[in-house]
Amino acid sequence: MLVVLRVNRRCLALAAALVLLAVLVLRGDLLDRAISVFKASRRLPIYSVATEEKKVALTFDAAWGAERTPRILEILRENDIKATFFLVSFWVEDYPEMARRIAEEGHEIGLHSTTHPDMTTLSREDIIWELEENRRIIEEVTGRRPWLFRPPFGAYSDRLLAVAEDELGLVTIQWDVDSLDWHDLSGPAMVERVTRRVKPGSIILFHNNGKHTPEALPGIIAYLRSQGYEMVPVSELLHRGEYYIDHQGRQVAKPGSSLEVKPR
Secondary structure, eight states: OOHHHHHHHHHHHHHHHHHHHHHHHHHHHHHHHHHHHHHHHHHBBOOOEOSOOOOEEEEESSSSTTTHHHHHHHHHHHOOOOEEEEHHHHHHHHHHHHHHHHTTOOOOEEOOOOOOOOOOGGGGHHHHHHHHHHHHHHHHHSSSOOOOOOOOOOOOOHHHHIIIIIITEEEOOOOOOEEEGGGTTTTTHHHHHHHHHHTTTTTEEEETTTTTHHHHHHHHHHHHHHOOOOOOOHHHHSSSOOOOEETTEEEEEOOTTOOOOOOO
């Protein structure tokens, strides 16, 4: 009788442990679902484009310095590639001839703020000023009126996206492949990093004055070409028409959409 009682106690203890484990798993599942719902409720910029076409976009942020920009433009011209340059206002004011050259050589220009702040810390009014002043200066110097926007540092919030997109009609662009040229990565290391991560629809981040960017670009371009990729400006990579942004920040076209994304 004592043996049976001990066995039953062991069974009860095991059953209790299994119940506790099930509760913990359930709570974890519910927590995961809650996190997923929270993420889904947050606004996201476009990090990449969901596509089967072998197209990618080369993008360059310009905020400090310009001595390496001419060589970057030469490489792009030699390879007949149009890229997208996101320009900060004070950079445009410091290097107006370079900003004009970027536009004259057919590259796309996007907004990158006026003073390069962390825009998640700004009020609605300050966000509007940063973007409208940025657009005014770029348009005044280059004749282009940008409709793409990349936040400084890649920092964004629901408020920033609401103001930029809903009030000012911009499309917010991030990246899914970071060359790390801003970290002074060597040319070969940048080539290896980018080519290992790139996929159809990727948006690749460079900087106009990265120390080893001119060294890395030819190898990256050669690899992409060998794999059948076409390099296009961001606006040509984006889906035309209605879309949604999934939890990974990929722009996904809605089935049957026929409207076009146009500069606003």
